[in-house]
Amino acid sequence: MKRDDFAKIGFYLPEGLPNKEYALSDGLVSVILDQSGGLNMIEYQGPRRTGARRGAFFSNGIWRRRPDFFPEPVIEFRIESAGRSGRPGFANLALCPYGVAGRFEWAGQEFERRLWIKGPAVMMEWRTGGTKPARISLEIREKFLEHLNEHSAWEEPSFDPQWQALRYNILRNFIAQAADRQPTERRHEACSMVGAAGPADWSRRDGRTSLSVEFDRKHPARFFIVFAEDVHRAAERLSKARSEWPAWYRQQRERYRELAGRVPALKSGQWRMIPEIIRTAPLFLHSTRCEKNESETAFRPSTRGYWVHNAWDGQFACRVINACGDTGTVRRYLNFINRSRGPNGAVIMTCDLDYGPAYDINLHHPAIDRPLGAGWNVMLDSWAIENLHEYYFRTGDRQTLRALYPYAATALTTIAANAGPTGLVESCFGGTDYSEQTNRPRFEDPRDNRTLSSRLSGVEDIGLLFHACQQGAELAGALNDEKLLKTCLNLSRRIEAGFMGHFFDAEEGFFIDCVWPKDKPVNRNRTFRLTSLLALSGHGELLSLDEWDRLADFIVRRLGHPVIGLRECPADQPMHPTGRNRSENWFQNASRETFRLARLSGNQELLRILLEKAEFFFGAERVLRENLYNNQATQFFDASRLYVSTSWWQCMTTASWWLGLLEALAGIRLTQGNLEYLPGDGGSDVRLTNLFYGGRVWEVDVRGRGRFVAGLEINGRPFDGTQQLEAADERPEQRVRIEKTNRPPVHPVVLGAGAARARITRLEPGRLEAGLAAPGYCRLWFYSPEQPRLLVDGRPIRFAWSPKRHEGTAGFRAGGDSRLEIRCPAAGRRP
Numbered sequence: 001m002k003r004d005d006f007a008k009i010g011f012y013l014p015e016g017l018p019n020k021e022y023a024l025s026d027g028l029v030s031v032i033l034d035q036s037g038g039l040n041m042i043e044y045q046g047p048r049r050t051g052a053r054r055g056a057f058f059s060n061g062i063w064r065r066r067p068d069f070f071p072e073p074v075i076e077f078r079i080e081s082a083g084r085s086g087r088p089g090f091a092n093l094a095l096c097p098y099g100v101a102g103r104f105e106w107a108g109q110e111f112e113r114r115l116w117i118k119g120p121a122v123m124m125e126w127r128t129g130g131t132k133p134a135r136i137s138l139e140i141r142e143k144f145l146e147h148l149n150e151h152s153a154w155e156e157p158s159f160d161p162q163w164q165a166l167r168y169n170i171l172r173n174f175i176a177q178a179a180d181r182q183p184t185e186r187r188h189e190a191c192s193m194v195g196a197a198g199p200a201d202w203s204r205r206d207g208r209t210s211l212s213v214e215f216d217r218k219h220p221a222r223f224f225i226v227f228a229e230d231v232h233r234a235a236e237r238l239s240k241a242r243s244e245w246p247a248w249y250r251q252q253r254e255r256y257r258e259l260a261g262r263v264p265a266l267k268s269g270q271w272r273m274i275p276e277i278i279r280t281a282p283l284f285l286h287s288t289r290c291e292k293n294e295s296e297t298a299f300r301p302s303t304r305g306y307w308v309h310n311a312w313d314g315q316f317a318c319r320v321i322n323a324c325g326d327t328g329t330v331r332r333y334l335n336f337i338n339r340s341r342g343p344n345g346a347v348i349m350t351c352d353l354d355y356g357p358a359y360d361i362n363l364h365h366p367a368i369d370r371p372l373g374a375g376w377n378v379m380l381d382s383w384a385i386e387n388l389h390e391y392y393f394r395t396g397d398r399q400t401l402r403a404l405y406p407y408a409a410t411a412l413t414t415i416a417a418n419a420g421p422t423g424l425v426e427s428c429f430g431g432t433d434y435s436e437q438t439n440r441p442r443f444e445d446p447r448d449n450r451t452l453s454s455r456l457s458g459v460e461d462i463g464l465l466f467h468a469c470q471q472g473a474e475l476a477g478a479l480n481d482e483k484l485l486k487t488c489l490n491l492s493r494r495i496e497a498g499f500m501g502h503f504f505d506a507e508e509g510f511f512i513d514c515v516w517p518k519d520k521p522v523n524r525n526r527t528f529r530l531t532s533l534l535a536l537s538g539h540g541e542l543l544s545l546d547e548w549d550r551l552a553d554f555i556v557r558r559l560g561h562p563v564i565g566l567r568e569c570p571a572d573q574p575m576h577p578t579g580r581n582r583s584e585n586w587f588q589n590a591s592r593e594t595f596r597l598a599r600l601s602g603n604q605e606l607l608r609i610l611l612e613k614a615e616f617f618f619g620a621e622r623v624l625r626e627n628l629y630n631n632q633a634t635q636f637f638d639a640s641r642l643y644v645s646t647s648w649w650q651c652m653t654t655a656s657w658w659l660g661l662l663e664a665l666a667g668i669r670l671t672q673g674n675l676e677y678l679p680g681d682g683g684s685d686v687r688l689t690n691l692f693y694g695g696r697v698w699e700v701d702v703r704g705r706g707r708f709v710a711g712l713e714i715n716g717r718p719f720d721g722t723q724q725l726e727a728a729d730e731r732p733e734q735r736v737r738i739e740k741t742n743r744p745p746v747h748p749v750v751l752g753a754g755a756a757r758a759r760i761t762r763l764e765p766g767r768l769e770a771g772l773a774a775p776g777y778c779r780l781w782f783y784s785p786e787q788p789r790l791l792v793d794g795r796p797i798r799f800a801w802s803p804k805r806h807e808g809t810a811g812f813r814a815g816g817d818s819r820l821e822i823r824c825p826a827a828g829r830r831p
Helices: 004-008 142-146 231-260 274-286 313-323 327-339 379-395 398-417 459-478 482-503 530-536 538-558 577-584 591-601 604-621 639-645 651-666
Strands: 011-013 021-026 029-034 039-044 056-059 075-081 084-086 093-096 099-106 109-118 121-128 134-141 158-160 165-171 188-196 201-205 208-215 221-228 265-268 289-293 296-299 514-516 523-525 585-587 627-629 675-677 686-693 696-703 708-714 733-741 749-752 757-764 767-773 776-783 789-792 800-802 807-814 818-823
Touching: 004 093, 004 099, 004 231, 021 099, 021 109, 029 109, 029 121, 039 075, 056 165, 056 188, 075 109, 075 121, 109 231, 121 134, 121 208, 121 231, 134 142, 134 188, 165 231, 188 208, 188 231, 208 221, 221 231, 231 274, 265 274, 265 651, 274 313, 274 604, 274 651, 289 327, 296 313, 296 327, 313 327, 313 379, 313 651, 327 379, 327 398, 379 398, 379 459, 398 459, 398 482, 459 482, 459 530, 459 538, 459 776, 482 538, 482 776, 482 807, 530 538, 530 585, 530 591, 538 591, 538 604, 538 776, 538 800, 538 807, 577 585, 591 604, 591 651, 604 651, 651 686, 749 767, 776 789, 776 818, 789 807
Parallel strands: 696 733
Antiparallel strands: 011 093, 021 029, 029 039, 039 056, 075 084, 075 134, 093 099, 099 109, 109 121, 121 221, 134 208, 158 165, 165 188, 188 221, 201 208, 265 686, 289 296, 514 523, 585 627, 686 696, 708 733, 749 776, 757 767, 767 818, 776 807, 789 818, 800 807
16 A cells, blocks of 8 residues: 555645645545544435435534534544654645545654545554554544434444444434335434454543554554444444455555546646646546445535535536546436436435435425426536436447436426426526525515525526527437427527527626516516526527627626635625625636636636636645635635535536636537537647547647637648547547637638537638538537628528627537538628
């Protein structure tokens, strides 16, 4: 077991932890390290949920907002060697998603400690390179037993002499609606055992319980903490952990190494930490993976903090894992989400590993009695369609597509049936208290003010629904489902026609929050939020094509923050008291769309803010958080306020940063059915290597500055007139060379076509012709020196045109082999 195993998929931290705490995770378990060398918390969840948001098992409660919890670590380690006793802190560390290794000197001897997680087991080891024996004690502060775990009480702890281990169990809190599904012999919510590799001395005094063992150069000391749902299973896991230590370690090492080998590598200008985000984020996301069974996999929302196996954050983790080629995990997650649908056929936010969809008392979810688009949120189903689309067009796995497609088709059909005349549906992004926080009206029925149920039409929801319609149409075309294809086209055309009129505030140049009612939206909530940019998801960005510059300018003018970079709401915007902190908080959920907007709009100031803050904060913390708050004693951390930033490596945020950085800095988008190079300028030369896509390994070199492409070659072959990246030959390695310029092309350029592929057959000033291979539908995005005619198989196609950008977009039917023509009235004339 080598210390470098941890650093190769994580970080070296010579000075120790960058902040007071750091969360490690693997599946069902999180361990919260403390700078002092102890553990502040061990979270365990599942499959029986011990609390929707707080799965704390051993905990000093540092983030629970409770004054009666204690600040010291709940588990500490005392070393004795050569007559000296004390508790060494974390120093000289190698840290990775699931483990940490540290070296230190004590009483003239060199020591090394390791802690790592595999599934429901925490493994700890202490070694010495010296000649003298030493003793290590694991000490548990049992004051945590004075507090309920959410709603469940602790059983009296005991020492089990048969297993030489301590037992800590949470009594089962039978919830009425689930009790009849529980075997009667299972009396515990969750069980744990704390033991050593062999016989250990144990004692209990002064509120502490201790296990103590001796070790020397040849015989390391090992401790285990295992979790299960009953006392017998916990004992079995402890026995297995003791015997399977080397095999388990190899399995973890190989699992993460395999994924690390498929993560792209980025080099760009002066940035040192941003490449580290690209390298490590997929690995930390992978540590949130929870196996339900052989065919289903869930994702935790984060490595620390939230706890529901949800269809929100998990779908973002799925997207990055798919981008890194772990198709097995992605397929099992798609199965999990699909089998977790509620009685109304919708993807539900709270998906328990044992029960499936559940009414969640902690998040106040409404009863599942509202149809999609008629009060029930459409975002989760839209993301599910997006993930299925990305998986299918990356793998070509028609068996999985055929199995899952009927449910996606039903969801889209239901949504379309409940849409108003202009494509609006009753769905509004937000949390349980968003109504107050964002100045929204509250309805008499409390279910209309909750996370998943709303009578309002939100800007993010409708933008994302437009995107889902484009990808739903492509999936329908791939399976020759004419009925759904027509449904998607009809709904998306209505949305496209009315979107900007409903949601864009022409005076301020930004999106408003929501409108209502859907049939005649005469009411508007003129609240501005950074997370409204989620409306730019995927093809949703094309709805506001002509206003990208104003959207970006508003962010710099009204949403810039001198310390944290950006803020969720303008500082001068009147807000309800519960929402006033939004002007001092940067919600990270829409980071991908913010990054991409900065590039597409050409707003270098916004791009600079984003890149500099990414470099700075990640360099200081080595973690991506859901929120950045400007209310801490330092710029990063204040233990008394930790509850406001407990979501570490939150999947939605982490995926948003990872994909956003690839798109803004490298210009590479890989989530719409083809590999694309986005227009715009990332601010510096960039080199992206080890990018797996379409059965090939890609390397992309971008040189020069400017919005436009002066030249694009793949394996030495020029590709002009398109920014879709297509393999130039049969070789497994594809090398892309791109030269940039600010000089506009004299010919049209295909910027994107979703899952359709445009192959240029004729290119000259003012004219482009191409063969178009499309799955029954195409959403085209193109540049032209002037407003052209657009023809498909000789028939004219109507399109939206941006005179500011000289870009157009259109959605149209197209078969497997169509002929595309973009023809300017005055060929060759510059704009």
